[in-house]
Amino acid sequence: MASTSHRALRLLSLLEPRRRWPLRDLAARLEVSERTVRRDIDTLRELGYPITTVHGPDCGYRLDPGHTLPPLLFDRDQALAVAVALQTAPSTVFGLEDDTARALATLHQVMPDELRASMESLRLTRLRNYWEFPAPPIAPSALTAVGTAIRHRHVLVTETLRADGTRPAPTDDDFEPARRIEPHHLVVWAGRWYVVAYDLADDQWRVHRVDRMRPRPTTHRFAVREVPDNDLAHFVMSSHDRGDTPADWPCTGTARLNLPAHVVAHWAPGGSVVEDLDPEHCRLTLGAWSWAGVAGILATFDTDLTDLHPPELIEACRRLAHRWGTATKPTSPATDDPS
Known part of the structure; x- marks a missing residue:
């Protein structure tokens, strides 16, 4: 029974990130027969997981989204990945310390003893690299606004903020008028969140620091554009005008x-x-x-x-x-x- 439960958990972890799995591929990954995979699929369905059979010459299965599922199950690697992510998130997003602590406590309570021990071994002490100076944590509302606009392909109206988070007055030398951008991708580099966007004012691609933006969503949709550099990380790192400001060093x-x-x-x-x-x-x-x-x-x-x-x-x-x-x-x- 323990082997069957472990195999069903692995099967569920395979189904979650992919749209569809052919039956033969699932059997190969699990190193079991196709008949055993069908039995494990039935087991998961009895637990309430909405797994649909995809008919056709290359039949398979998919886990449908948008349904109320039983409590999430994590295998060992997934649980450790979540534990690490929860401990590192507060360093770049403002106001998540209490939420991540509660999430870690909840995860800790429901983990089996073996996983709980592994999680305890990964309790992180946050150290700062002397040669990297991350930006202050950003507001979740700004990150959510940009992420939602990317997902729905909605144009954003953005105002540029100073390093201290204030908005320059129109009479100030560093004042910039609001800009309309098409946000395409979010990239995290050196502890900073950047959005790769197409600027509609000057018709060119730009990189913006999310913590230096005050985004206002719109309902105006835009079409997908081909980013000028297929390597997003390289495009962000090689853009000198990405809105960075000198860090506070001695x-x-x-x-x-x-x-x-x-x-x-x-x-x-x-x-x-x-x-x-x-x-x-x-x-x-x-x-x-x-x-x-x-x-x-x-x-x-x-x-x-x-x-x-x-x-x-x-x-x-x-x-x-x-x-x-x-x-x-x-x-x-x-x-x-x-x-």
């Missing part, structure tokens, strides 16, 4: 690099800003815990640096150059002690 400096903006944007750490100067040059603003740290990151781009600011950064570069120069000098051979 030391922040700038330099002019002899590299294109899209190259530097791809490899710059989170919390840095890349400004496009011309096709072959850009300005990078970044921070670190020390001036030597800022200089060290700049050195990783392996290109000429000019127009450095502030003076503390220039002095740090001189100190590092001296240290590196000393390190490359050949050491004197040891001499025998005549005594």
Whole structure:
């Protein structure tokens, strides 16, 4: 009976993410006969899962959506994935600490002993990488508004916010008028949520920080467009004007690099800003815990640096150059002690 229950649980986990499974493929994945798969399908139906038989030359089964299901069942890997996701979600979405804690407690109560022990071993301590500075958590309402617009293909009207979440007044220098965009994809990178969207004002693709947006939904639908870069992650990382702002580090400096903006944007750490100067040059603003740290990151781009600011950064570069120069000098051979 335990083997049958375990197999039925695996069968259910296979049916959930896919629209339809051919019978022979299910039998192959479960390493049982097609007759056994049919019996397990009947078992799941008796438990209330709405599994439909798909007729035709390549018959199979699918789990219908939109029905009230019995309590969800997770296999071991699914339960651990949910536990990890619940513990990492509050770092990027504001106000979920209590909700995720309650969800973890509920999941913990219904897990078998073996899974509960595995979950306990995955209780995470959140550490911050010194070279990555995630954005402040975003409001669930903004994330929901953007996600819903993507799902329904509805145009969004967005207002650009400052880094502190305030909206500039029309008389302020950093004020930008509201824009109409077609949101196509959500991407998470370096602890930041970005939306890849087609801007209707200037007819081009752009990347927007969701935490820097105040989205207003509309009912105006748009057609799917082909994203200019088939690799969404590459498109986001190589977009220098994605709305990033300098992170709050103890030391922040700038330099002019002899590299294109899209190259530097791809490899710059989170919390840095890349400004496009011309096709072959850009300005990078970044921070670190020390001036030597800022200089060290700049050195990783392996290109000429000019127009450095502030003076503390220039002095740090001189100190590092001296240290590196000393390190490359050949050491004197040891001499025998005549005594």
